[in-house]
Every structure is written in structure tokens, then in C-alpha cells.
Amino acid sequence: MGRSSTAESEDGVLSADSPLSNDGDNFGGSSNGGVVLKKGPWTSAEDAILVEYVKKHGEGNWNAVQKHTGLARCGKSCRLRWANHLRPNLKKGAFTSEEERLIIELHAKMGNKWARMAAHLPGRTDNEIKNYWNTRIKRRQRAGLPLYPSDLCLQSLPENQQLSSPRIYGGDKACNDILQNNGYRAPDIMFDSYNILTFAPEVPGIPGSVSMGNSFASPHSYGFVPQTIGVPDRAREPDEPMSDYGSGGVNEAPTFNRTRTDSCVNKSFQSFGLCFPYDPDHTKKLLSSGVNQDTPFMSDVTFSASEHFADAQKSELPSLQYQETGLGVWDPPPESFDSLVQSPLSGPLPSHCPSPGSSGLLEDLIYEAKALGKLENQSSAWATSSNVSHGEVTDGSAFRTCSTEFKGYIDPNSPSGNSMGSLFNRYTPTTGRSLEDDVTMHHVKSEVFDPSWIVDGESKVDYSRPDAILGSCWVEQSGPASKQKGSTTDSIAALLGDTSASASTWGFTSCSWNNMPPVCQISDIP
DNA sequence: AACGATTTCAACCGCGCTCTC
DNA sequence: CGAGAGCGCGGTTGAAATCGT
Numbered sequence: 204m205g206r207s208s209t210a211e212s213e214d215g216v217l218s219a220d221s222p223l224s225n226d227g228d229n230f231g232g233s234s235n236g237g238v239v240l241k242k243g244p245w246t247s248a249e250d251a252i253l254v255e256y257v258k259k260h261g262e263g264n265w266n267a268v269q270k271h272t273g274l275a276r277c278g279k280s281c282r283l284r285w286a287n288h289l290r291p292n293l294k295k296g297a298f299t300s301e302e303e304r305l306i307i308e309l310h311a312k313m314g315n316k317w318a319r320m321a322a323h324l325p326g327r328t329d330n331e332i333k334n335y336w337n338t339r340i341k342r343r344q345r346a347g348l349p350l351y352p353s354d355l356c357l358q359s360l361p362e363n364q365q366l367s368s369p370r371i372y373g374g375d376k377a378c379n380d381i382l383q384n385n386g387y388r389a390p391d392i393m394f395d396s397y398n399i400l401t402f403a404p405e406v407p408g409i410p411g412s413v414s415m416g417n418s419f420a421s422p423h424s425y426g427f428v429p430q431t432i433g434v435p436d437r438a439r440e441p442d443e444p445m446s447d448y449g450s451g452g453v454n455e456a457p458t459f460n461r462t463r464t465d466s467c468v469n470k471s472f473q474s475f476g477l478c479f480p481y482d483p484d485h486t487k488k489l490l491s492s493g494v495n496q497d498t499p500f501m502s503d504v505t506f507s508a509s510e511h512f513a514d515a516q517k518s519e520l521p522s523l524q525y526q527e528t529g530l531g532v533w534d535p536p537p538e539s540f541d542s543l544v545q546s547p548l549s550g551p552l553p554s555h556c557p558s559p560g561s562s563g564l565l566e567d568l569i570y571e572a573k574a575l576g577k578l579e580n581q582s583s584a585w586a587t588s589s590n591v592s593h594g595e596v597t598d599g600s601a602f603r604t605c606s607t608e609f610k611g612y613i614d615p616n617s618p619s620g621n622s623m624g625s626l627f628n629r630y631t632p633t634t635g636r637s638l639e640d641d642v643t644m645h646h647v648k649s650e651v652f653d654p655s656w657i658v659d660g661e662s663k664v665d666y667s668r669p670d671a672i673l674g675s676c677w678v679e680q681s682g683p684a685s686k687q688k689g690s691t692t693d694s695i696a697a698l699l700g701d702t703s704a705s706a707s708t709w710g711f712t713s714c715s716w717n718n719m720p721p722v723c724q725i726s727d728i729p
Numbered sequence: 730a731a732c733g734a735t736t737t738c739a740a741c742c743g744c745g746c747t748c749t750c
Numbered sequence: 751c752g753a754g755a756g757c758g759c760g761g762t763t764g765a766a767a768t769c770g771t
Contacts, residue, residue: 242740242741243740244739244740244765245739245740263756263757264757265756265757266755266756266757277741278757279741279742279756279757279758280740282757282758283739283740283741284740287739287740288739315759315760315761316759316760318759318760329758329759329760330738330739330740330760331738333760333761334737334738334739337737338736338738341735342736731771732770732771733769733770733771734768734769734770734771735767735768735769735770736766736767736769737765737767737768738764738765738766738767739763739764739765739766740762740763740765741761741762741763741764742760742761742762743760743761743762744759744761745757745758745759745760746756746757746758746759747755747757747758748754749754749755749756750752750753750755
């Protein structure tokens with residue numbers, strides 16, 4: 204194992220007088236004060252020298268090792284060898300199921316902060332954890348499974364650490380809270396969520412651009428997602444008022460607050476088993492890369508785990524902000540997590556997607572895998588029947604197409620009624636719906652159903668119109684039409700997590716329905 | 730048994746932070 | 751205050767090990 208000899212090309216071969224130059228290794232090294240430093244695998248002799256040195260001098264001052272011992276290794280290499288292999292109390296062997304769970308939890312909270320994660324796993328090194336995680340990513344990607352169990356977000360933090368400032372993007376409220384409470388600032392957009400959809404194996408014959416994720420993210424998708432990218436996100440206070448929602452409108456209409464909205468949006472993605480570590484730089488990257496329809500991020504559907512999840516590593520977490528929390532919140536199954544992942548799908552499907560939080564991982568994963576499989580099929584249908592991915596905003600047909608397909612995603616195996624399909628059935632009109640409508644749809648999933656949505660047994664919202672998603676804002680935000688209109692776009696901005704976004708930021712402004720009267724008048728309902 | 734594909738993991742590299750001078 | 755050294759971290763690489771055919 205270890206580095207190949209390719210590295211030696213930089214610095215040539217070991218010097219003839221190196222004490223370790225004749226140990227049979229062929230690895231090259233770099234020059235350091237006349238001594239050619241060795242690279243590649245360590246020999247037991249080298250290990251012994253290093254151990255001896257540390258015994259004498261203690262850890263640190265690694266560059267002095269070579270001077271004191273003649274060991275032809277650079278300080279960095281010594282440090283690494285000691286930390287990863289030689290230091291006492293190192294735990295070797297496979298991760299236990301407990302450790303695996305802890306890693307998953309920690310990663311959900313920290314992102315790729317391997318060293319910090321290692322601090323929570325005595326005897327384990329950051330390198331080990333990193334390797335484990337990368338392996339896990341690949342495995343789950345292959346299996347078409349989400350990276351995190353769906354109940355992770357809901358359970359990974361103690362109640363008292365949850366703030367009341369949910370955001371529109373990525374994960375549900377609890378998830379956001381997790382992120383926020385750990386010093387993360389949730390991303391302004393749900394790109395991770397969108398992209399996670401590409402965990403599902405690509406549908407043969409369907410270009411990546413036709414995946415659901417891309418459908419969501421298409422720059423032509425009503426300017427909904429992509430244009431969010433470029434919106435600078437100003438700092439928000441946890442209790443920052445949300446536009447005027449419920450803030451004393453004329454009729455004191457029921458509050459359509461951010462919490463609900465967030466939950467709605469997030470739930471819709473949780474239905475796919477999505478939950479993410481936060482990547483605060485993700486938005487920055489997108490900004491700097493000038494996200495547009497050609498942006499690989501949006502168009503490249505071939506999932507790159509290292510890309511997406513490596514992004515998380517940018518989320519530097521101030522150490523003070525990470526608190527040791529009760530991490531044992533899961534109820535670990537006896538099996539190792541990955542053994543669950545790899546369990547064959549058999550028997551009747553478990554009941555939910557996502558898990559309502561009460562079930563085991565196995566059920567979650569099995570069901571999620573199934574769900575993703577179905578989505579795969581649905582995306583195929585979309586690919587051929589919908590122009591959502593690349594379509595122009597000319598009418599609501601794309602929405603309808605999309606929603607029609609989505610209705611097909613009714614899952615009879617979800618007795619808990621938490622599947623998307625069941626939600627459609629139970630609470631939504633059957634006219635055109637889009638995935639974005641799902642934002643609204645999911646109100647009913649996680650929260651008490653809001654009777655204000657129904658007047659005389661009818662929904663106020665005409666979902667056949669592409670701006671239906673905005674309708675809830677219109678309706679629930681009573682007031683003069685002029686105000687309503689402005690508020691609608693503001694609402695979108697708010698919905699997307701940035702109240703600073705002007706109406707013109709959103710594609711809706713240019714949409715043909717923009718100047719239409721409010722869609723959600725009660726009289727509109729047949 | 731042979732061979733190719735895949736996985737694992739030790740090690741290197743570059744970057745950035747902190748400390749010292 | 752700036753430069754340089756030391757160190758730590760995260761990403762990447764590639765040989766060895768394992769698996770599948």
C-alpha cells in the first residue's frame with residue numbers, strides 16, 4: 204500500500220548514504236538539507252525510529268525528527284505516521300455499528316470535518332473516518348440511497364438546541380436547526396437537495412439533464428431555483444420577521460409563516476430521504492461560478508459524491524459553536540449501518556417515506572430505495588412528456604405534466620400516508636401540480652392541517668395555474684391587490700430564503716401570468 | 730485458476746492557520 | 751507588522767486486497 208513510486212520523480216531516489224536507503228524500498232523522496240527524504244510506505248525500522256523519538260521527545264516538532272534520528276522522512280510524514288498508525292490507543296479494525304452511526308451523525312452536523320469527528324471517536328483517526336465516509340458515499344450512491352437516513356435530521360439534536368428560525372432550504376426545520384445551532388448557516392437554496400436526487404441511478408437512455416433534480420433546477424423552470432442562486436444572502440437573525448406574513452394584515456389572515464413554508468419545502472425533499480450537511484460556501488461557489496443554465500452544477504447530473512459532499516467540508520465550523528450534544532439519540536439497530544444499506548430488498552415494503560422518525564433504519568432505507576426507484580421511472584416519464592427540464596414558461600402545461608406524473612407516484616405501501624402520492628390524494632386538488640407545488644402540498648404532511656386553506660370544503664388555490672404556489676401567499680396575505688402583488692414576489696423571495704431578493708430577481712416577474720389578477724380568489728374555485 | 734473490476738486504506742500534496750522571530 | 755517555519759486539515763492518489771465472473 205501507500206504511495207506509488209510516481210512520487211519519486213520529483214526528487215529522485217534515496218541518497219546512497221541514507222540510513223534507510225538500502226531497505227529494499229524503491230520509493231523516492233524529497234531533498235531536505237542534503238538528505239533525500241523518503242516517500243512511500245513506512246518500514247518497521249522507520250516506525251521503530253519514530254516511536255523511539257516520540258518516547259524521548261514527545262509529539263510535535265516533527266521536522267526535528269529527521270535531524271535527531273536521521274530518519275529520512277519529512278516532518279509531515281512523521282506526524283502522519285504517528286497519528287495514524289503509531290500512537291498508542293489507536294483502535295484498529297472495522298468501525299463498530301455505534302461508531303458508524305456516530306460518524307453519520309457527526310457528518311450531518313459537521314460536514315467533512317474529519318479531525319473534529321475523530322475527536323468524538325476515541326482511537327480513530329481522521330483519515331480512517333474520511334476513508335470510511337468516502338466508501339460509504341460510494342456505496343450508497345450505487346445503491347441509489349440517500350446519504351443520510353431520513354430520520355437523522357429529526358433526531359440528531361436535542362430539542363433544546365433547536366431554534367425557531369427555520370429556513371426554506373435543505374432539510375426540514377429540525378435539520379436547519381441542527382445546522383444553525385452548530386454554526387452552520389443553512390444554504391439559501393436547496394441545491395444539495397436537488398442534487399441528492401441524482402443519487403438515484405441514472406435512467407438508461409435518459410441524459411442526466413432530465414433527472415428530477417434537473418427538472419427542479421432547470422434555469423428555465425420558471426426561474427424558480429436557478430435564480431435563487433445569484434441572490435446574495437444577507438445575514439438573517441433567527442427571529443427576523445418574515446415579510447408581512449401574518450403580521451397584522453387586513454384580515455389577520457392565518458399566518459403563512461416561514462416555519463410552515465420551510466417545513467413544506469423541506470418535507471417535500473425529505474420524501475426522497477434527503478437531508479444534508481450544510482455547505483455555507485455552496486452558495487458562494489455558485490455565485491462565483493455564475494450559475495446559469497450551463498452551469499455544470501445544474502446540468503451535470505452524473506452524481507459526484509466527492510463533489511457534492513466535499514463541498515460540505517468548506518463549512519468551517521467555529522469550534523465554539525459546536526457543542527457536544529447528546530449524540531446517542533438514535534436507537535441503533537444491532538446491525539451495522541452499512542449492513543442495513545446492503546440488505547436485500549425483500550418482502551412488503553415498509554410503510555413510510557420518509558420515516559416518521561419512529562422506525563428503524565432498515566425500513567427507511569428500503570423504502571427510500573424503492574421510492575427512488577420509482578422516481579427513476581417517473582423521471583423517465585418526465586423526460587419524454589414534460590418540458591419542465593428545459594421548457595419555456597409559456598403556460599402551465601409543464602406543471603401539469605409534471606404533476607400528473609407525480610400523482611403517479613402514489614404509493615400504496617405507505618400506510619402512514621406520508622408518501623408524496625398519498626399527500627396528493629388526501630389534500631390536494633387533482634389539477635396541475637408541480638414539484639414546486641409540493642412545497643405547498645407538504646404543509647399537510649408534517650403539520651396540522653390549516654383549515655384556512657379550505658373554504659367551504661374547497662381549496663382556495665387553483666393549482667392549475669403555474670403561480671398557484673404563490674397563491675397561498677396571495678390568499679393568506681390579505682390586502683390590496685397592489686400590495687398582494689408585490690408581496691407575492693417578496694413571498695417568493697422569502698420562500699426561497701432571501702427577503703432581500705427583489706421581485707425582479709425571480710423569473711416570475713417576466714412570466715406571462717405576472718400581471719394577472721390574484722389566482723387564489725375563492726371565486727376561482729369551481 | 731485466471732482475469733478484470735471494485736474496494737480499501739496508507740500516504741502524499743496543497744492550502745491555510747498559528748506561532749515565532 | 752511581515753516573513754517564514756511548523757503544523758493540521760482535507761482532498762487525492764494509487765498499490766494492495768478483495769470480489770465477481
